[in-house]
Every structure is written in structure tokens, then in C-alpha cells.
Amino acid sequence: MTEQQPSGGGAVTHREPEQLQAIKLRHPWRNVFAAVIILVAVLFIYDTAFNRSVYNWGEVGKYLFDVRIMQGVGYTLQLTIYSMVIAVALGITMAVMRQSPNPVVSSVAWVYLWLFRGTPVYVQLVFWGLVPTIYKSLELGIPWTEAVVSLNTKDLLSYFTLAVIGLALNEAAYMAEIVRAGLLSVDEGQAEASKALGLGWWHTMSRVILPQAMRVIIPPTGNELISMLKTTSLVTAVPFTLDVYGRQRDIAAVTYQPVPMLIVASVWYLVVTSILMVGQYFLEKHFAKGVTKRPDVMKPSIETSSISVVGEHGGQTTPTYPSAGGGRSIVPPHERPGGGGA
Structure with a gap:
């Protein structure tokens, strides 16, 4: 950008700057x-669809909506909801x-967390499956006296x-640690x-803290x-075999084709998981209101020129303030809206 000085001593004028040409960075x-990733993915899909007879996609389609599989999906959802x-x-x-x-x-709370977080869930389920064997009956009554009520554990649980x-x-x-x-x-x-x-305490927790x-809490809970x-x-460690995994395993034991049945179970797990992920997204969005939203930039409600000020300078009203020397100084440019002289 260059400057031009007129011969008459007028104001300095400037040429318009040339528009910059942005060059996109190449990668x-x-x-x-x-391209390599896409090629590998296409080759894998083609090989899976046409070259691997063990997948047996016809068998997958045959049992995808089988009554036993659908019942297994229902039991899986019940286990998930009740447990959560x-x-x-x-x-x-x-x-x-x-x-x-x-x-x-x-x-007591610390020991509970230490015990259940420190042992594998599969081992715990095996123990729960052995409860009817370990405790054959539940007896209610006064200690060291004859039981008033005796219940068979296998029939009760x-x-x-x-x-x-x-x-x-x-x-x-x-969940205790998440909360x-x-x-x-x-x-x-x-x-x-x-x-x-x-x-x-109740209103504080329910209306302020929670x-x-x-x-x-919501993201890790989801x-x-x-x-x-x-x-x-x-x-299956309990053993309970009516969930979707147990049902596909029972069918595979008859058809001798475990891979297609595993694909069937995986498809249903993916479908339900996708629905839960969508619900989690909207739930997180609801509870994040007021946190991620940024306030608008504050703007002056009136122009600076419309504010009345004190002090006189050249016949015009100008703002003043006390100076360090004890006198009064004028606040610079004020003639234009927003400050600054012409």
C-alpha cells in the first residue's frame, strides 16, 4: 500500500490494497x-461378502428375526433396565x-466398593448362581430358636x-463413584x-445440587x-440362557454354524446400542443448557456523543477529570459517536 501526497498540501490519500490470494495448504x-484405507475397507467388505462361505449370510438373514432371537432381545433389555x-x-x-x-x-460403603470393583463380574455371577446350592433355604425367626418361616431358595430366586x-x-x-x-x-x-x-436438604439436593x-453424571452413566x-x-455364568447371546448359542449348537449366529447377536447389540447412544446425546444436550452457551458481546446502549458531559473547551462541552497535579484535564476526542475527533 503506497501513499500519495497532493501538491496542494491536502489530506493524504491511500490506494486500495490488493486482494490477497489465499493458497490452500496441500496434504x-x-x-x-x-485412499489406502478406503481400498483396504473395500477389499475386506468384498472378501467378507463373496469369498468367506463361513459367514453364510443366508443363515444370518434366516435367523435375524427369528422368534427365539427376538425373545432373547427382550430378555436382554429387561436385564439391562432392571439392573441399571x-x-x-x-x-x-x-x-x-x-x-x-x-x-x-x-x-461400610468403602468395603462394598472395594469388594465389587475388585472382583470380576463373571466370578460374581458364578457365585450368585451357586446361592441356591449354598443357601438351600431361607429361615425367618428369632435367632437360636425354631424358624417361624422357611423358604426354599431355589423356588424363591x-x-x-x-x-x-x-x-x-x-x-x-x-455408579457410586460416578455420582x-x-x-x-x-x-x-x-x-x-x-x-x-x-x-x-431434600430441596437443596433436588433443585440446586443434582x-x-x-x-x-449423565455421560459416564450413559x-x-x-x-x-x-x-x-x-x-450364562448364573446360568441364565434366555438372553440374546444364550439363544443364539442354543441355535448354533443345533445348526453347527456358530459364526452366522454370532453375527445375528452382534447386529442386535449394535441396533440397541445405537438407539441408546442417540438417547444419551439428547439427554446430555438437555442437561448442558446454560453451560456451553456463550453470552453475546456487550454493546453500548447509546452513542458516546449523546452523553452529557461537563467542562468547556472551544465553546463545546467536554468531559474533564482531576489530574495528578491538582488541576483538571480534558478527556480526549469526543466529537464523534464512540469517541475520536474528526
């Missing part, structure tokens, strides 16, 4: 890498117990119930302000729900 190796509801309720209880000032209560209990107790240990982390993420001043306003903690859906495949 040749990135394109090559992407119990786990969330018990996890909240354990999280509150962990924060209790009572050392006995907090110690079905394998489905034992599977729900085993999954829920294991998951509750993880505790969410509660700790809320500033203590929120609880103090609620007490100052006269709110009780709504703010939910944005921290992940745990999806994980629970897949963990239901381990209930």
Missing part, C-alpha cells in the same frame, strides 16, 4: 493414506454413605432374578447459599448403560 500424504435402575438407586445411596461424617457408615441381582450389585459400585464425582463437581458455595435461603451435577447391555452376555 498429499494425507490423501494417499485415506437398581444400580443407580444403590449407587446414589453408596455415594451419600461415602461422604457421611460417620466413620462406620463411610467404611429364579436364575433371572439372580442375574439381575448380580449385575446390579456390581454396577452399583461403579460422588458429580456431587463433588458442584461448588460448596451452592449448598451454603441454599441453606442461607432456608432450603432443606441439576448441576447431572451434566457430569456409557455404563451401554456397557451393561453388553455385560448381560455373561449371565
Whole structure:
């Protein structure tokens, strides 16, 4: 950009700057890498679809909507929902117990978390499947006296119930830590302000603490729900075999084609997981309101020139302020809206 000085001594004028031509940065190796990945994916899909008879896609289509598979999907959803509801309720209880000032209560909660997080869920389910063998009957009455009521454990607790209990107790240990982390993420001043306003413990938790903690609790809880859906495949350790994994295994034992049946089970796991992921997205979006939104830039409501000021300078009203020397100085340019001289 060059300057031109007129011969008459007028104002300096400037030429319009030439428009810059932005050159896009090239990434040749990135394109090559992407092309290689696409080629490998196409070759894998073609090989899977046409060259591997073991997949037997006709068998997959035959049993994808089979009545037994659909019933298995229903049982899998029931196991997931029942277990998560119990786990969330018990996890909240354990999280509150962990924060209790009572050392006995907090110690009980710590031992529970240590036990159920420190042992594999498959081992726990095996133990729950052995409960009818270990405790053949449940007797109710006064200790060291004859039992008033005696119940057969095998008749009282079905394998489905034992599977729900085993999954829920294991998951509750993880939910307790998730809830505790969410509660700790809320500033203590929120609880103090609620007490100052006269709110009780219930209203403080339900209307102040939990709504703010939910944005921290929801994402890992959604992940745990999806994980629970897949963990239901381990209930064969109880043993409970009416879930989708157990049903496909029973069918494969008859048809002697395990790979197509595993694909059938995987397809249904993917379908349900995708639905849960969509629900998790909208739930996270709901509880994140007011957190990710940025406020608009503040703008002056009136122009600077319309503000009345004090002081006189050249017949015009100008703002003044006390100077360090004891006199008064004029605030510079004021003649244009927003400040600045002509």
C-alpha cells in the first residue's frame, strides 16, 4: 500500500490494497493414506461378502428375526433396565454413605466398593448362581430358636432374578463413584447459599445440587448403560440362557454354524446400542443448557456523543477529570459517536 501526497498540501490519500490470494495448504500424504484405507475397507467388505462361505449370510438373514432371537432381545433389555435402575438407586445411596461424617457408615460403603470393583463380574455371577446350592433355604425367626418361616431358595430366586441381582450389585459400585464425582463437581458455595435461603436438604439436593451435577453424571452413566447391555452376555455364568447371546448359542449348537449366529447377536447389540447412544446425546444436550452457551458481546446502549458531559473547551462541552497535579484535564476526542475527533 503506497501513499500519495497532493501538491496542494491536502489530506493524504491511500490506494486500495490488493486482494490477497489465499493458497490452500496441500496434504498429499494425507490423501494417499485415506485412499489406502478406503481400498483396504473395500477389499475386506468384498472378501467378507463373496469369498468367506463361513459367514453364510443366508443363515444370518434366516435367523435375524427369528422368534427365539427376538425373545432373547427382550430378555436382554429387561436385564439391562432392571439392573441399571437398581444400580443407580444403590449407587446414589453408596455415594451419600461415602461422604457421611460417620466413620462406620463411610467404611461400610468403602468395603462394598472395594469388594465389587475388585472382583470380576463373571466370578460374581458364578457365585450368585451357586446361592441356591449354598443357601438351600431361607429361615425367618428369632435367632437360636425354631424358624417361624422357611423358604426354599431355589423356588424363591429364579436364575433371572439372580442375574439381575448380580449385575446390579456390581454396577452399583461403579455408579457410586460416578455420582460422588458429580456431587463433588458442584461448588460448596451452592449448598451454603441454599441453606442461607432456608432450603432443606431434600430441596437443596433436588433443585440446586443434582441439576448441576447431572451434566457430569449423565455421560459416564450413559456409557455404563451401554456397557451393561453388553455385560448381560455373561449371565450364562448364573446360568441364565434366555438372553440374546444364550439363544443364539442354543441355535448354533443345533445348526453347527456358530459364526452366522454370532453375527445375528452382534447386529442386535449394535441396533440397541445405537438407539441408546442417540438417547444419551439428547439427554446430555438437555442437561448442558446454560453451560456451553456463550453470552453475546456487550454493546453500548447509546452513542458516546449523546452523553452529557461537563467542562468547556472551544465553546463545546467536554468531559474533564482531576489530574495528578491538582488541576483538571480534558478527556480526549469526543466529537464523534464512540469517541475520536474528526
